[in-house]
Amino acid sequence: MERRNWDIERVLFSLPAIVTGSALNFHIVTRKGGVMLITLNWQLGVLGVPDESEFVQDVLTRIRAPLTDFVAVAL
Structure with missing residues (x-):
């Protein structure tokens, strides 16, 4: 049996808001040497x-800046 090598280049996923869960739900995926993707879900009307x-965009902006600085220092 021939074994083939393959590689996942990009992943995007998102989950629905969980009514009995937290107001904001973060989902993060990354891979070694790849990009990090963060999705943020919420139940409409609970924030x-x-x-x-606008609120969610502000939250993501505040998260992005320190992560960008961290990556710059780590490299």
């Missing part, structure tokens, strides 16, 4: 802010 999309 208690006027603009949920």
Whole structure:
């Protein structure tokens, strides 16, 4: 039996918001030498802010900056 090598180059996944779970659900995937992907899900109406999309974008921006700095130092 011939064995073939293969490699996963990119993964994207997301899960639905969990009604009985936390208000924000983070899902993170990465691979050695690859990119890190973070998705953020929430149940509409539970965040208690006027603009949920703007709030979530702000959260992701605040997470991205320290991770970017960390990667720059680690390399």
